[in-house]
Amino acid sequence: MAKIPINLSTGTIEQNSEIIVGIDLGTTNSLVAYIKDGKAVAVKDENGKRTLVPSVIHFGPDEVIVGDPARKKLITHPEKTIYSVKRLMGKSYKDVNSFENYLSYKIIDEDQDALVKIQVDEKFYSPIELSAEILKALKKRIETRLNKSIQKAVITVPAYFNDTQRQATRDAGKLAGLDVLRIINEPTAASLAYGIGLDQNEDRKIVVYDLGGGTFDVSILQIQQGIFEVLSTNGDTFLGGDDFDKKIIDYWIEDRQVDRVKFKENKSYRQRVRLSAEEAKKILSSAELYKADDLSISLSKFNELIKPLIDRTIEACEIALKDSNLKKEEISNVIMVGGSTRVPLIKSSVSSFFDQQVNDKIDPDEVVALGAAIQGDILAGNQKGMLLLDVTPLSLGIETVGGLMDVIIPRNNKVPARVGRNYTTSVDGQKNLKVSVYQGERDMVSDNRKLGEFILSGIPPMPAGIPKIEIQFILDADGILVVKASELRSGISQNIEIRSQYGLSEEEMGKMLLDSFKHAEEDLAKRALLEARNEANNVILSSKKFIDHNKTLLTKEETATLIEMTKDLEMAAKSEDKDAINHKMETLNNYSRPLAERALDHAISDALKGKEL
Ligand code: AMP
16 A cells, blocks of 8 residues: 655655554553564653553643543543543444433533534533544653654554444544554454564464453454454443442442441542552452451452453353354464453453463553554554555445446455446447446545546447446455456456555645645534534424424413524524534523423323324
């Protein structure tokens, strides 16, 4: 694949290869790593202590803070402190409905299908903007450490992330001033950190068991010629080390080591107990007993408490294995990821389930970022002959009747790929057929990007519909696309090879890249404004309809208030202020929700009345 080293601050194309960092953008913690003297290392804080940056963002009076200092604000300023933003990436309100209670900050519910926004004071933020803050902090951390500007990164995402979530992660990178060269799967990165998949000749199946603070994922991958394919994933988005801490607390309360009432009522006592529980858990990863002040717990008790939770993860492994159609014997490696895999009972349970030693030599908190840094190094051209592509990032297809895009290789399809499809002619005696190749996700080719075209000529004269024309797309691991058209009855064929990634010259591509960075914030703001306006217009329409349909049900005051609020929203929608639009929309929604419920109850009771029971 073409790689263009562009210095984003100067806009010039650089000749020397530069550092491409690896970033693990996690739910609870994030970190950045790079290759130092041929070895992947995670970057520590300014005190040279911790590599983990808590994925927490706090909106202070004059500045945004990220990481450990932000984490401290979780208790004092919960409504202005955002955590777990990864859970919201690329999600609509409908998607996150089920776990809203778990969050202490405010998610805006205005349109069930719209992407979620987070409200802090009078402002509205998208998960992309918030993730960008974390990425900016990581960028700053490595720039300070290396004393040079860093622009390029590989960012990891869970294997189950869909395209919207991946795109959101890319956009967050762009907003943070990072050129995201690749989004790779976390299990793929973990595997690379262990050097698995670096040898083009190996053919293996591996398991990545990832238990963090609040989430559990298991992924089964097949690696062939350096290509990683996710065969199956399973997990539990609400299971992690935090649940172990809770088990310990429950036990202490039960055992009267912790006072139930005081724990419920006294915030600082509660916090102290929580910290002790986490400490106990960590100590028990290398000791038989935890004992401090008035609190104690033995390893055997701890194991007994967490056994049911571990069993749940093993069941998930069993399902993943079944879904991958593999047998345990076919698994060549089991890789441990996430801080919670330090718990000995987890290691032994996983090891005994898969009937082999687990890979746990690399720090489980760092392993994903380290692997991402290795991927970055490969992309920087420092590890010759290596190329890793999980999937194709955009759909590839051809133009058919009426300018429609007919997708032949859909986005996210694994590569290499070879897909064929049959077509025919639409005119009697048609001798030539133009094949135009496009890339993109829109339905009309005019909205997508043209990659090239050629003419299949010399089709023997036949009535329309008789020729059998096969179009084949052959995409290799380097992103090179060969499009071949053949008329199967006569055997004539023609093909085109599209080398450049987007059918653009490297310079044009560089310019496009630069432009997308230059306009990232502006584009995002534009999009947010347009989206807010669209949503507002929908809300205005349905509000007017609602007033119309429920004249008899609403009181005079209610009708007047609704009309007033709808007008306010109409005014706001004409403005350029998306926060104002969102605000008015929320006010109207909050006011109309109970009225809508009442109308619904009424409609139901009316319907029942009409029925013979
Ligand atoms: P992560 O989300 O991967 O950063 O995982 C963090 C989780 O790992 C938290 O629940 C920590 O309490 C847990 N953890 C960190 N160190 C240890 C340890 N030594 N033993 C057990 N759990 C640990």
